[in-house]
Amino acid sequence: MASEADRSKERPDEVAELVGKLVSQDGSPAETDGAERRRLLGRLSKALVVSARKAGASGVGRGRWLADVFMSIAPRLPIRDLVTLQEHHYGLTGEQLADDLVRTAVKATTAVGAVGGALAAAEFAAPPLLLSAPAQLVAETLVVAAIEVKLLAELHEAYGIQVQGSGGQRAAQFAVAWSKQRGVDPLSPASVTLALGAAAKASLRNRLMRTLGRHLTTLGPFLTGAVAGGALNRAATKRLSQAVRADLRRQRALPPAPEV
Incomplete structure (x- = not known):
């Protein structure tokens, strides 16, 4: 019978499939229950270990592998159009729809952070397994980035900002916009070219590595990792949404949103 690692080798798209399940279930993020989320993050961690071994130490250490993995995931993120968003969010439009999208994404990244931090804490409490903890935090990093890129893309739909290009080109533009914590400017004729350039890839790699660094701070005993992971992700997703919505x-x- 094939092992988990063998199955990962046989299915090169497994990472993207697992991230997709963690990002969206039945059209909305964060609907996966805690036990299923832990199971999927565990499977994703194992698949990433296999992928990292193939990439080699140099690519993994400099973050090139992480960026390449994310760019293979981005075109497969389930980005909903405006009509679908309204169906899934009770007919809301404009700022109210954007508010609901942010609430859902914040709930999702908080939940992933809590699970990822708890998994890392469990490994921290068991020294022989400590070396496997980074894979779990890499998994969390990819899932959180995917949730936030999906949020960013769907905020464009909510505000009526149409981003042109093929699926892969749009995904690249949204991913790079996420790395810069801003919206896509569809009026910029060079936006697609820039999103596929070396500088954009470096920006994406740096943002992913900073996100991973944030998640590494959740390594700690018992429940401290879970609390820290959830809180850090919640704050980061809120900051991103505020910057993108202002953009x-x-x-x-449009006038700025009223103070709450």
Whole structure:
């Protein structure tokens, strides 16, 4: 019978499939229950170990492998159009729809951070398994990045900002916009070219490595990792949403959102 690692080798798309399941289930993030989320993160961690071994130490250490893995995931993220978003969010439009998208994404990254931090904490409490903890945090990093890129893309839909290009080109633009914590400017004729350039790839790699570094701070005993992981992700996703929404409002010449 084939081992988990063997199955990962036979299925090169397993990482993207697992991230997709963690990002969206039945059209909405964060609907996976805690036990299933832990199981999927565990499977993703094992698949990433296999992928990292193939990439070699140099590529993994400099973050090139992480960026390549994420760019293979991005085109497969389930980005919903405006009509579908309204169906899934009770007919909301405009700022109310954007608010609901942010709430859902924050809930999702908080839940993933809590699970990822708890898994890392469990490994921290068992020294012989400590070396496997980074794979779990890499898995968390990819899932959180995917949730946030999906949020960023769907905020463009909510604000009526249409980003042109093929599926892969749009995914690249959204991924690079995420790395810069801003919206895509669809009026920029060079946006697609820039998103596929070396500078954009470096920006994406740096953002992923910073996100991974944030998750490494959740390594700690018992439940401290879970609490820290959830709190850090919640704050980061809120910051991203505020920056992107401000950018999209400027593009549409909308007034700033009222203070809550």
